[in-house]
Amino acid sequence: MSVGYAVQILVSSLAFGGVYTLVALGIVFIWRTVNVLNFAHGHLLTLGVYLAVVWLLRGYGWPIWASTCASLAILALVGIVFSRTVFERLRAQPMLSKVVATMGLGLIIVNAIVLAFGPRPHAFTGFLGRRMLWIGGVGILAEHVLAFGVTAGLLLVMGLVLRYTMVGKIVRALAYSPEVGGLMGIPVPRYLAGAFAFAIVLAGIAGMFIVPVTFLDFTLGDAIGYKGFAAVVVGGFGSIPGAILGGYVVGLMEGLGTLVVGSHYRDAVAAALIVVVLLARPSGLLGAGEEERL
Amino acid sequence: MRKLWPRLVRVQSLAGATFGLAMGGVVLVALGCLVPFWIHVDYYLRVLVYAMVNSVIALGLNFAVGVTGQINLGQAVFVGLGAYGSAILTQKLSAPWVASVGTAVLAAGIMGAALGWISNRLRGPYLAITTLAMNLIFYLVASHEVWLTGGPMGIRIPRLNVPRLFGVELDVRVVYYVVLVALVALFLLGRLIYHSKVGRAFRAVRDDETVASLMGVNTVRTKMWACVICSFYGGVGGVLYLLTFRFVAPSEFTALQSFRYLAMITIGGLGNLSGSILGAFFVTTVPEFLRVVQGYWDVILGSSILLILLLFPKGLGFVRDYLSQLVRKKEVEERWTGEFRLPRAS
Amino acid sequence: MDRGIPSSQSQLETPVLELQGVTKSFGGILAVKGLDIVLHPAEMVGLIGPNGSGKTVTVNLCTGVYPPDSGLIRFRGVPIHGKPPWEINRMGLSRTFQTIRLWGRMTVLENVMVGYVRFMGSSFLGSVVRAPLARREEAKARQAALDTLELVGMAAFAHKPAEDLSLGQQRLVELARALVSQPSCVLLDEPAAGLRGELVLQLGEFLRWLLKERGTSFLVIEHRIQLVMQFCSRVIVLNYGEKIAEGSPEQIRTNEAVIAAYLGRRRGEYGRSPNGSVLARDL
Numbered sequence: 009m010s011v012g013y014a015v016q017i018l019v020s021s022l023a024f025g026g027v028y029t030l031v032a033l034g035i036v037f038i039w040r041t042v043n044v045l046n047f048a049h050g051h052l053l054t055l056g057v058y059l060a061v062v063w064l065l066r067g068y069g070w071p072i073w074a075s076t077c078a079s080l081a082i083l084a085l086v087g088i089v090f091s092r093t094v095f096e097r098l099r100a101q102p103m104l105s106k107v108v109a110t111m112g113l114g115l116i117i118v119n120a121i122v123l124a125f126g127p128r129p130h131a132f133t134g135f136l137g138r139r140m141l142w143i144g145g146v147g148i149l150a151e152h153v154l155a156f157g158v159t160a161g162l163l164l165v166m167g168l169v170l171r172y173t174m175v176g177k178i179v180r181a182l183a184y185s186p187e188v189g190g191l192m193g194i195p196v197p198r199y200l201a202g203a204f205a206f207a208i209v210l211a212g213i214a215g216m217f218i219v220p221v222t223f224l225d226f227t228l229g230d231a232i233g234y235k236g237f238a239a240v241v242v243g244g245f246g247s248i249p250g251a252i253l254g255g256y257v258v259g260l261m262e263g264l265g266t267l268v269v270g271s272h273y274r275d276a277v278a279a280a281l282i283v284v285v286l287l288a289r290p291s292g293l294l295g296a297g298e299e300e301r302l
Numbered sequence: 303m304r305k306l307w308p309r310l311v312r313v314q315s316l317a318g319a320t321f322g323l324a325m326g327g328v329v330l331v332a333l334g335c336l337v338p339f340w341i342h343v344d345y346y347l348r349v350l351v352y353a354m355v356n357s358v359i360a361l362g363l364n365f366a367v368g369v370t371g372q373i374n375l376g377q378a379v380f381v382g383l384g385a386y387g388s389a390i391l392t393q394k395l396s397a398p399w400v401a402s403v404g405t406a407v408l409a410a411g412i413m414g415a416a417l418g419w420i421s422n423r424l425r426g427p428y429l430a431i432t433t434l435a436m437n438l439i440f441y442l443v444a445s446h447e448v449w450l451t452g453g454p455m456g457i458r459i460p461r462l463n464v465p466r467l468f469g470v471e472l473d474v475r476v477v478y479y480v481v482l483v484a485l486v487a488l489f490l491l492g493r494l495i496y497h498s499k500v501g502r503a504f505r506a507v508r509d510d511e512t513v514a515s516l517m518g519v520n521t522v523r524t525k526m527w528a529c530v531i532c533s534f535y536g537g538v539g540g541v542l543y544l545l546t547f548r549f550v551a552p553s554e555f556t557a558l559q560s561f562r563y564l565a566m567i568t569i570g571g572l573g574n575l576s577g578s579i580l581g582a583f584f585v586t587t588v589p590e591f592l593r594v595v596q597g598y599w600d601v602i603l604g605s606s607i608l609l610i611l612l613l614f615p616k617g618l619g620f621v622r623d624y625l626s627q628l629v630r631k632k633e634v635e636e637r638w639t640g641e642f643r644l645p646r647a648s
Numbered sequence: 649m650d651r652g653i654p655s656s657q658s659q660l661e662t663p664v665l666e667l668q669g670v671t672k673s674f675g676g677i678l679a680v681k682g683l684d685i686v687l688h689p690a691e692m693v694g695l696i697g698p699n700g701s702g703k704t705v706t707v708n709l710c711t712g713v714y715p716p717d718s719g720l721i722r723f724r725g726v727p728i729h730g731k732p733p734w735e736i737n738r739m740g741l742s743r744t745f746q747t748i749r750l751w752g753r754m755t756v757l758e759n760v761m762v763g764y765v766r767f768m769g770s771s772f773l774g775s776v777v778r779a780p781l782a783r784r785e786e787a788k789a790r791q792a793a794l795d796t797l798e799l800v801g802m803a804a805f806a807h808k809p810a811e812d813l814s815l816g817q818q819r820l821v822e823l824a825r826a827l828v829s830q831p832s833c834v835l836l837d838e839p840a841a842g843l844r845g846e847l848v849l850q851l852g853e854f855l856r857w858l859l860k861e862r863g864t865s866f867l868v869i870e871h872r873i874q875l876v877m878q879f880c881s882r883v884i885v886l887n888y889g890e891k892i893a894e895g896s897p898e899q900i901r902t903n904e905a906v907i908a909a910y911l912g913r914r915r916g917e918y919g920r921s922p923n924g925s926v927l928a929r930d931l
Contacts, residue, residue, distance in 0.1 A: 045431070047434075094608060098611060098612070101611070103427075104367060104572065105572075105611055107430065108565065108568045108611065111564070111565075112565070112605070112607040112611075115600050115604035115607075116600075116601050116604035116608075120601060122597070123597055234434070234435070237435075238435075240431075241428070272446050276438065278435075279435035286423075286424055286428055290424055
């Protein structure tokens, strides 16, 4: 294996890893605030890409940037509506009810996509097409660099917002205890809806970078959802730094794993990673064990 | 006859049912026996059989999820092991039918024990994700290992090799009765488990696992049994599925299918055994009534799940609870004065 | 016992429950430090102390919720630290909880019947197919549960879901669940919280009756000092996870360290109290 090939795999793995990180961050965000495993996360991502690429870009000829922004806005709206109408009422219910609710949402989205856009897969070359960057004689897809840069920028901004702004502080407080937040006079439902919408927007952005590599079709959400969960699990459930680390670990493992077991089982790498990590170290790489309270 | 009656009453009271409800069940089963005489289109009969097969699977899932509180997003794996196991053994190895079925159900049971082991190491969200990953791995193996599973085209069992039951050709009418008997038997078994010492331990673990262990319940073994029961029902369901359709393919054992099973028990009410059957019939048969809008069915299913969750958090099984309240004698409630009653003698 | 712990009981008798130098910390914070407790048969001992002094942690350690970091816990002479909770319960050590924890969706009777599980040895298959042994056990469990519910005056509610009861009623059901298997020792974590005034005294009388009739030992954590002072033969006081005093209710009432702890003086000031020799090493 030449050095150039190795570098290419490394870069594309990092680009994928960044994308998985965004998905995983969204899942962690929803888990920490709304306290539900969002099994519709991948499907919401798919919906966003369909809206941007197939509906606005192909259908109406909008520029790619405008259609992306519009689809993210629609995703945020879907998130807010779903959070206010469904999650708000299921807050007191057992976790399973909420899980089934998100799966129901996923089912609705997938089939709505098929009904609206048909089951045919679509291709999308990304924001920058096939343009290559040549660094020291090694060719790298510019799209990958962009993905990496956008991810890093988003992570930085998010970290700063969470740490230094009032909104960030409130969200962090709610992650510890929505009940206490409510007692402190915070309009909890509004913030939870906001957090849910934000998490979905992250997924939407991730989707725009993942689709140029895979095809866009309605089953995309399943595969991406798995990988997001794998990243979350690897990093330790509910840990934000863990999700970031986990995303990159999953990306790299997938890059390497594909070389070993073949591309048939590309999607199984993430699933196997989940099982192995959970059995070997249930609290993940950066997670801490929970103490039983009595 | 005079002696038989009290015995019957005692048997039904062992399974924890009120007399009226038990009679209702008997009437339902009797009606079920007559259905093949009314429905002459094999296709519709097969839909009903499929609903009953799903009822068996949902019953098992309810034991792990609804009764014991161990989330399982991979019930399709157990069903797949039951169906694929018996298909592979009879078709590829020409093993006798009984042995294949036994082995397949055993395989599902062993996988269930593995799940039980995992559920003793992992809780809540971790367990959910692990079971989902198990389902994905199963699906990928079933679609890619063509030499074993026939790949995406699956395994078809030709007419000739279909097992004979007491020399009777197993057409859909006979299968209907086989599945009906299995469902009734497994439902009664489920009730026996639910109202036994083990069933109480299940529910104690669901409501508060730590306290259950502190009150003397071996929670490790209890969760193990719950998962084994779940997988056993799933495996049997898989065998019945094969019997009904004589065909298995990976597309029947996806995570989506596991979700449908979950939807059945959620619609029927978590922990509500008869509700599982109601839910299975709802999810299986309603699409057939809605054939005009076939493409929309999954959207309708998703929406109706959301609606039921929001409107009836305890599931449609509340109908049964309501009926049993009508049937049950009104208890004369003693006024609670709140006092300890020490025996006067000491 | 060679440690010569002061006790009104005979020194030859094996203690029901014995803690020796038990220490437990959570994330670097010491919850219990070098704790020695001895509980004799048919004895009611009060365990008091300010909030966060480690009382509930002590109960959790004894019942196996988590293992101690160091130290010995013996139940009737057998070491139990590190054993799973159900094994400890099945040896005859039961408990109640500070915040009521019944299994809400099960009936009151079922709740109490689960508490009887240590006498039910039938196999999984046996109990499912209702084998004769299982059926006898089931009948015995039912009778024991009804009898115990009758004792605490809750028999009329046997078939109600536990979550439908008031908090006071749930407290009594929890007591019945802990007592149904006739354990030789029961750790009661605030048993009187949520009970009406006259019921608190009745509870004391009830526990004293059990102690005399069945020889049950009780370790009672209670904030209602009245119950502890009136019914316990001995009182142990914890503060910051350490035993600061032990003795008869009268001795405790006048103990300066105890008064200081309850009045909320700072940790370092104990040393200055005249009777604070036990606390000196804390400085």
